[in-house]
Amino acid sequence: MITIDGSHGEGGGQILRTALALSAILGQSFRMVNIRASRKKPGLQPQHLMAVKSAKTVANAEVSGDAADSMEITFAPRTISGGSFSFDIGTAGSISLVLQTVIPILLFAHRDSTITVTGGTNVPFSPSVEYLSQVFAPTLKKLGCTIRIHRDHYGFYPRGGGKVRVEVFRTEKLSPLEATVRGAIRHVTGCSGVGNLPDSIAERQKKRAMELLKPLPCPVEVERIRVEAYGPGSFVFLRLEEENSLAGFQALGAPGKPAETVAAEAANQLLEHVEAGAAMDPHLADQIVLYLALCRESSAFTTSAVTRHLLTNLWVMELFGACRYAVEGELGKAGRITIN
Helix, strand or coil, X not given: CEXXXXXXXXXXXXXXXXXXXXXXXXXXXXXXXXXXXXXXXXXXXXXXXXXXXXXXXXXXXXXXXXXXXXXXEEEECCCCCCCEEEEECCCCCEHHHHHHHHHHHHCCCCCCEEEEEEEECECCCCCCHHHHHHHHHHHHHHCCCEEEXXXXXXXXCCCECEEEEEEEECCCCCCXXXXXXXXXEEEEEEEEEEECCCHHHHHHHHHHXXXXXXXXXXXXXXXXXXXXXXXXXEEEEEEEEECCCEEEEEEECCCCCCHHHHHHHHHHHHHHHHHHCCCECHHHHHHHHHHHHCCCCCEEEEECCECHHHHHHHHHHHHCCCCCEEEECCECCCEEEEEC
């Protein structure tokens, strides 16, 4: 059984989600200690606990320590089950982070699956559902993996109540990825959305984003939308289509936070990525390496920022013997990643 120190590197929930997915796929048991030890609320919080419970369900695993605030678990997977699954986080915890855990597992089930998760769709410190559907899913398609994402309802912090349904089609073999050159910038699309707030906020967000992105050498289209949600919230999501890759950038509104600031956060992330000249944005880089590690051939890509999330993911994958890797570049700066 592999023992993992959950306080290593980034030290948050990412290390747990990656371990759960790899354990189920490779059939290797693990024990994790010091889960989220340095966080303000250490141990398993609702969305982390749901990641454990969802992995337990789809991998028919024997688990100990799967309780609120637990800082240690053991996870022993058995057979991966495909089929229809439904998970309710019970809070505005991130739906996308639960999906990060179960999607890779179900790709290796013996039949296609459908997952429905209730919680937060656009919440802090996690990819939005727009990101999953418009950037992550198309990139997975390049690797030979097909998922379809359907958002039935939005959920903002703190009310939650969002609902997302994902179809996962089993895969036989993953293809390698070569994305070291960004290529030409083709198009920027996006949306400025509000739920239970005045449309003027969405309009201000849209206007500021368009102003900041005007210097780009490509068409820029940002749509203003109103969404159905249980609580108030606003967001900006921007998708950058490049010759060889896709990238996504997002920002969320908050009480007292000007609409223009929300727009600037998303737009400036995009502009920084363009300035770096890399193929992948930092969020896609740390999400995609798990799949590249499971490919039998070598992959390589560049990213506009080497993050602690990325380095921690690579460390966990090496613990499971899933791959060997090389990182060229400093933390927080553009880099090149090779996975064998």
